[in-house]
Amino acid sequence: MTSDNSTRLIPPIWRHDAYTLNRLAQAISVTAKSILSSCEVNPNVVDLGAGTTPYRPIFEQWDANYVACDIDASDNDEVVLIKSGQRIDIPDGFANIVASFQVLEHVWDIDWYLEEALRLLRTDGKLLLSTHGTWPYHPHPTDFRRWTRDGLIAEIESRGFIVESITPLVGPLAWTTQFRTLGYHHILNRIPLIGPPTSAIFCTAMYLRMTIEDKLTPKEWLSTNAAVYLLTARKALPPLGIAA
Numbered sequence: 001m002t003s004d005n006s007t008r009l010i011p012p013i014w015r016h017d018a019y020t021l022n023r024l025a026q027a028i029s030v031t032a033k034s035i036l037s038s039c040e041v042n043p044n045v046v047d048l049g050a051g052t053t054p055y056r057p058i059f060e061q062w063d064a065n066y067v068a069c070d071i072d073a074s075d076n077d078e079v080v081l082i083k084s085g086q087r088i089d090i091p092d093g094f095a096n097i098v099a100s101f102q103v104l105e106h107v108w109d110i111d112w113y114l115e116e117a118l119r120l121l122r123t124d125g126k127l128l129l130s131t132h133g134t135w136p137y138h139p140h141p142t143d144f145r146r147w148t149r150d151g152l153i154a155e156i157e158s159r160g161f162i163v164e165s166i167t168p169l170v171g172p173l174a175w176t177t178q179f180r181t182l183g184y185h186h187i188l189n190r191i192p193l194i195g196p197p198t199s200a201i202f203c204t205a206m207y208l209r210m211t212i213e214d215k216l217t218p219k220e221w222l223s224t225n226a227a228v229y230l231l232t233a234r235k236a237l238p239p240l241g242i243a244a
Helices: 018-036 056-060 110-120 149-157 172-188 195-216 219-223
Strands: 044-048 065-070 079-081 095-101 121-132 161-169 228-235
Touching: 018 056, 018 095, 018 121, 018 161, 018 172, 018 195, 018 228, 044 110, 056 065, 095 110, 110 121, 110 149, 121 149, 121 161, 149 161, 149 228, 172 195
Parallel strands: 044 065, 044 095, 065 079, 095 121
Antiparallel strands: 121 228, 161 228
């Protein structure tokens, strides 16, 4: 996926990856609402790997204190710098929500990354994380992994969390069309003059096709064969009588 902030949250249907971006943005909005509606006033949200912060408006509409963290913070004093293997400059137990959207596949040291997410969460906080089940190679700046549903749950729960929900997005009928759309868009955009408008028409048609294909896909097939998984998790608290 690209990182164009202006169209990532509400992508036009002629954009080459609009269908997947739209499904993800909708799911994040619904899930964030369910969490934030029961939070205290001005909850703290830490977005790990926020990039251009496309999902900031979803949280700020709930008057959240949104803190963006990223590996590139050199030109923005409002972004907290992330350096692999190092403690992020935010206090323990600060966040009502730790968000991580389409970042985990780009992280080599998952132990460190999820340990930091765990440290930053309040006892009653929630991890809100999305990553790919199936997707083409897309380094930003690196690209290391893809997950099955079972594998993703196991990765998260083996690092101190309990997964509470997992939402599969874009089933196999639709993601095969999405992949072809990405490829044809890349080819058409190389053709002078007529290429970009032709790509826009083609991508619009494929968006509508993917909408139909996802409606036709059985839920049990989608649940274990998604392009993207969005999950929520909480801290796994130690048994009574055992210190954390």
